[in-house]
Amino acid sequence: xxxxxxxxxxxxxxxxxxxxxxxxxxxxxxxxxxxxxxxxxxxxxxxxxxxxxxxxxxxxxxxxxxxxxxxxxxxxxxxxxxxxxxxxxxxxxxxxxxxxxxxxxxxxxxxxxxxxxxxxxxxxxxxxxxxxxxxxxxxxxxxxxxxxxxxxxxxxxxxxxxxxxxxxxxxxxxxxxxxxxxxxxxxxxxxxxxxxxxxxxxxxxxxxxxxxxxxxxxxxxxxxxxxxxxxxxxxxxxxxxxxxxxxxxxxxxxxxxxxxxxxxxxxxxxxxxxxxxxxxxxxxxxxxxxxxxxxxxxxxxxxxxxxxxxxxxxxxxxxxx
Amino acid sequence: xxxxxxxxxxxxxxxxxxxxxxxxxxxxxxxxxxxxxxxxxxxxxxxxxxxxxxxxxxxxxxxxxxxxxxxxxxxxxxxxxxxxxxxxxxxxxxxxxxxxxxxxxxxxxxxxxxxxxxxxxxxxxxxxxxxxxxxxxxxxxxxxxxxxxxxxxxxxxxxxxxxxxxxxxxxxxxxxxxxxxxxxxxxxxxxxxxxxxxxxxxxxxxxxxxxxxxxxxxxxxxxxxxxxxxxxxxxxxxxxxxxxxxxxxxxxxxxxxxxxxxxxxxxxxxxxxxxxxxxxxxxxxxxxxxxxxxxxxxxxxxxxxxxxx
Numbered sequence: 001x002x003x004x005x006x007x008x009x010x011x012x013x014x015x016x017x018x019x020x021x022x023x024x025x026x027x028x029x030x031x032x033x034x035x036x037x038x039x040x041x042x043x044x045x046x047x048x049x050x051x052x053x054x055x056x057x058x059x060x061x062x063x064x065x066x067x068x069x070x071x072x073x074x075x076x077x078x079x080x081x082x083x084x085x086x087x088x089x090x091x092x093x094x095x096x097x098x099x100x101x102x103x104x105x106x107x108x109x110x111x112x113x114x115x116x117x118x119x120x121x122x123x124x125x126x127x128x129x130x131x132x133x134x135x136x137x138x139x140x141x142x143x144x145x146x147x148x149x150x151x152x153x154x155x156x157x158x159x160x161x162x163x164x165x166x167x168x169x170x171x172x173x174x175x176x177x178x179x180x181x182x183x184x185x186x187x188x189x190x191x192x193x194x195x196x197x198x199x200x201x202x203x204x205x206x207x208x209x210x211x212x213x214x215x216x217x218x219x220x221x222x223x224x225x226x227x228x229x230x231x232x233x234x235x236x237x238x239x240x241x242x243x244x245x246x247x248x249x250x251x252x253x254x255x256x257x258x259x260x261x262x263x264x265x266x267x268x269x270x271x272x273x274x275x276x277x278x279x280x281x282x283x284x285x286x287x288x289x290x291x292x293x294x295x296x297x298x299x300x301x302x303x304x305x306x307x308x309x310x311x312x313x314x315x316x317x318x319x320x321x
Numbered sequence: 322x323x324x325x326x327x328x329x330x331x332x333x334x335x336x337x338x339x340x341x342x343x344x345x346x347x348x349x350x351x352x353x354x355x356x357x358x359x360x361x362x363x364x365x366x367x368x369x370x371x372x373x374x375x376x377x378x379x380x381x382x383x384x385x386x387x388x389x390x391x392x393x394x395x396x397x398x399x400x401x402x403x404x405x406x407x408x409x410x411x412x413x414x415x416x417x418x419x420x421x422x423x424x425x426x427x428x429x430x431x432x433x434x435x436x437x438x439x440x441x442x443x444x445x446x447x448x449x450x451x452x453x454x455x456x457x458x459x460x461x462x463x464x465x466x467x468x469x470x471x472x473x474x475x476x477x478x479x480x481x482x483x484x485x486x487x488x489x490x491x492x493x494x495x496x497x498x499x500x501x502x503x504x505x506x507x508x509x510x511x512x513x514x515x516x517x518x519x520x521x522x523x524x525x526x527x528x529x530x531x532x533x534x535x536x537x538x539x540x541x542x543x544x545x546x547x548x549x550x551x552x553x554x555x556x557x558x559x560x561x562x563x564x565x566x567x568x569x570x571x572x573x574x575x576x577x578x579x580x581x582x583x584x585x586x587x588x589x590x591x592x593x594x595x596x597x598x599x600x601x602x603x604x605x606x607x608x609x610x611x612x613x614x615x616x617x618x619x620x621x622x623x624x625x626x627x628x629x630x
Contacts, residue, residue, distance in 0.1 A: 137584045141603065277467075278563055282567075292468075
């Protein structure tokens, strides 16, 4: 009965075509192909974890959790501890965010809340996005030859004023944690600005109109209505930026000084896990490779935890309006 | 005033008791208006500070790098340490080669994966798992991707018993590009109206034909934009290359030998104590930044043109 769709008299006008086996094969084949390609994401992710974990096993067995709290890095005696690098990673990432969050959020408010003429607003937005496109290694080059010499007098001043504190008790002499923090600010600023801008743009217009309708000022509306409505996405963006700052490698490697001995001072040369990997991985052998893999594993787990927390925060904090 | 019945307490009071009479004209000296101006000023200042680094970096890169711009910069090899002159020809070529290898790996996988997520998966547990994994992969630090490829390609010498190679560098960059390509493909396909697919099925097209002839072309613009941005980002990456593609002072010697790239050249030459090398690092920055900004503006232009059409 399926063939009876054919109108009488005109056989060519309408025919029901059965799908040839080749076409079906192509169809299912394509489906399986895309499935396999999608699965590759999981395979790569798992592969990364396994390669790093497998490489780190020897060091995990030898150093255990002591690795996290000691700061010896002694290839001669084969004694390794990553505390210096972990301290550097966390301190540079967190302090850079402390500076970058107000700047990025302020910029995002400036370009979403109708304070500037449209052309200028778009211009600022474009600039910040282009800043994100500049390669890390170019920022590092700029930091070495331009930024660090320029800010050294300011760091000297901080040292003379606050030198009593262990955070500033070393004389700034070129590369160090403070310039690394500043270059990280430059690198995470575009992320925070872009995500905050999108979050603010998504706040329903009715909330703004309601706030202005009851007679509040612009900043009254921003602080008590718009920011609370966008806070979940902004927090998520800040967490993503934290993950990025912890994993950022090149610019930091070029300006942090790569010192393996621990100093709490922000003006002293330091190290991060990523910069340690960039510097030593190529030339290491034996247990040092394993120790570096162990550090890489810690970095992976840190960024993983931060990224998962970012997704959780976005889901948990989102207001229902 | 009992809060339990505010209406009653309102009845006794007149309008004047409840509200202070104020003129309705704008009074700039009010505290709220002064605070308003203060915060607007702060936001403006923060915006200016945020834009400042871009200006400074661009000015220095364009001036310091632009000075060295010449024909020989692209045709000569970098000089040995201590000597002057030379160029970055091998690094320019190497960056193109490594980025092409990365694109050849990441684009088919990424577009295929994105097609699966949006066209086939119905957002079941596996698709959610892949999406989640994709987000995690996007957050993996770039240096870890280098460690990974070092572990599976360089240390194992699986390609013709070669250790460091252009292909290894390309794979490391592909790992970084993949999440972006999948995400933009998935998001781009989401924007294709469902009616287009129904229309294609209605005239008897198979799912394969629908996707390759209707859905993917309809989503071409967002996907192309995302891919251009991913390539631009990969071209500037350094961390995954320093122990996969390594560096080479010579012209590229095929895909399975160490290869010079501009980003690694900048890193190596910036920390050398020789002026000629430092200058070449600035020149390479100039070329790299111009290439990347051009790609970004191109991507922007593609999506703007498409929105107008």
